[in-house]
Amino acid sequence: MTSRLPRFRSHDPKIGDRVVVRRRINDADPHWTDVIGHVIGLNPLVVRPQSVGGMPSTSDGIEIPDHQLEVVKILSPRTIRNSDIRAVEVATAKAFPGLANEWAGGWLMRAGDGITERSNSASPLGPTTGFDPVPMDEIEEFYAAHRLPVRLHIPERIGKPAHRVVSAEPDAWTLGPEILVMTRELEGLAPVALPEGLQFRVDEQPDDEWLGMYHFRGRALPPEALELLRTRIDGQMGFGRLLTSLGQTVAITRATITSAESRTFLGYSAVEVAPAYRRRGLGTALGARIQHWGADMGAGEAYLQVISRNEAGVGLYSKLGFTEHHRHRYAERTR
Structure with a gap:
C-alpha cells in the first residue's frame, strides 16, 4: 500500500x-x-x-x-500565479543566502550555518522547476561536500517534483512544519503612531543588544548562526528596533530589500519583543513602521513567513494587512 x-x-x-x-x-x-x-x-x-x-x-x-x-x-482572495510564488521565493532566497551558493539546473543550493532551513536548503527557483526532474545527484553531492543533510525546500505548485521525490520514499524523509508565506502591497500605508516614550530606528548592522534578543523558533542561536543574519546579501538589509527614552532596545526585526521579476520586495523576520514589554502592541507598531521604511527604500510589496500553527503570529500579521500568498515546507533526508 x-x-x-x-x-x-x-x-x-x-x-x-x-x-x-x-x-x-x-x-x-x-x-x-x-x-x-x-x-x-x-x-x-x-x-x-x-x-x-x-x-x-x-x-x-x-x-x-x-x-x-x-x-x-x-486561498488568497486574489489569484496567485506560479510566477508570483517564484518571485517571492527568489526575493526570499536573496535575503537569506548561504555561505556557499551553487546552482543545479533551476535549483539554488545553499549551505550556511547548518541550522536555519532558509540558508541550508535547495530551492526550486528556476522557471521550469515545477515541471523538470529534481537534480538529486547534484544536490546530494553538494550537501555531502559541505557535511550537511540534504534538505529540499518545497513551495506549493512550483515544488511538485520535489514533493514526488519525497513521496516516493516517505520513510527516508522528515517533513518540517508547514510555513505560511503572507504578503501585502505597500502603497497607501496609513500613518503610524508609536507608543508613548518609544523611538524607532533602523541600523545597517545589528549590535550585541539586537543579537541578544533574537531567537529562532523560541531558541537562542549560536554565534555562527547569528553571524549569518548580517552576512552580505543580494540587496539591502536593515535592523529595526524600538527603543525607550533611555536607549533600551525593547523590540527588534530584521528587514531586507531584494528584487525579483522586476519587482522590489520588503521582507521582514526575526520579530522579537522583550518579555517585560509584551502585550502592549509593540510588535504591531514595529511591523507597521518597518513597512514604511521598506516603502521609503523603494519596495512595492512586503512578505513574511510564519509557521501555520502560530495563531498569534498569523493574527498579528493579518492586523498589519498581510494575507496568505502560498505555503511551503522543508523535507530533510534522514537516511
Whole structure:
C-alpha cells in the first residue's frame, strides 16, 4: 500500500473564505476531486464553486461531508500565479543566502550555518522547476561536500517534483512544519503612531543588544548562526528596533530589500519583543513602521513567513494587512 504524506492544509475555514477542497470519493474514478470556491456553510462544509475569472459563482453550493474531506486549504482572495510564488521565493532566497551558493539546473543550493532551513536548503527557483526532474545527484553531492543533510525546500505548485521525490520514499524523509508565506502591497500605508516614550530606528548592522534578543523558533542561536543574519546579501538589509527614552532596545526585526521579476520586495523576520514589554502592541507598531521604511527604500510589496500553527503570529500579521500568498515546507533526508 502506498503511504501518503501530509499535504498543505489550512484549518477552520470561515464563511466567505476562498478555499480549495480535495475530497475522496471512494466509488468514483478517479477517487480524488477538487472544488475551488467560497465557503457558504459550515458543519457540514458547503462551498460555492468559483466561476471563470475567480469571482464567486451564483450556482448552488456543494455540500462536502466530513468523511470525504482530505485537504482544505484557504486561498488568497486574489489569484496567485506560479510566477508570483517564484518571485517571492527568489526575493526570499536573496535575503537569506548561504555561505556557499551553487546552482543545479533551476535549483539554488545553499549551505550556511547548518541550522536555519532558509540558508541550508535547495530551492526550486528556476522557471521550469515545477515541471523538470529534481537534480538529486547534484544536490546530494553538494550537501555531502559541505557535511550537511540534504534538505529540499518545497513551495506549493512550483515544488511538485520535489514533493514526488519525497513521496516516493516517505520513510527516508522528515517533513518540517508547514510555513505560511503572507504578503501585502505597500502603497497607501496609513500613518503610524508609536507608543508613548518609544523611538524607532533602523541600523545597517545589528549590535550585541539586537543579537541578544533574537531567537529562532523560541531558541537562542549560536554565534555562527547569528553571524549569518548580517552576512552580505543580494540587496539591502536593515535592523529595526524600538527603543525607550533611555536607549533600551525593547523590540527588534530584521528587514531586507531584494528584487525579483522586476519587482522590489520588503521582507521582514526575526520579530522579537522583550518579555517585560509584551502585550502592549509593540510588535504591531514595529511591523507597521518597518513597512514604511521598506516603502521609503523603494519596495512595492512586503512578505513574511510564519509557521501555520502560530495563531498569534498569523493574527498579528493579518492586523498589519498581510494575507496568505502560498505555503511551503522543508523535507530533510534522514537516511
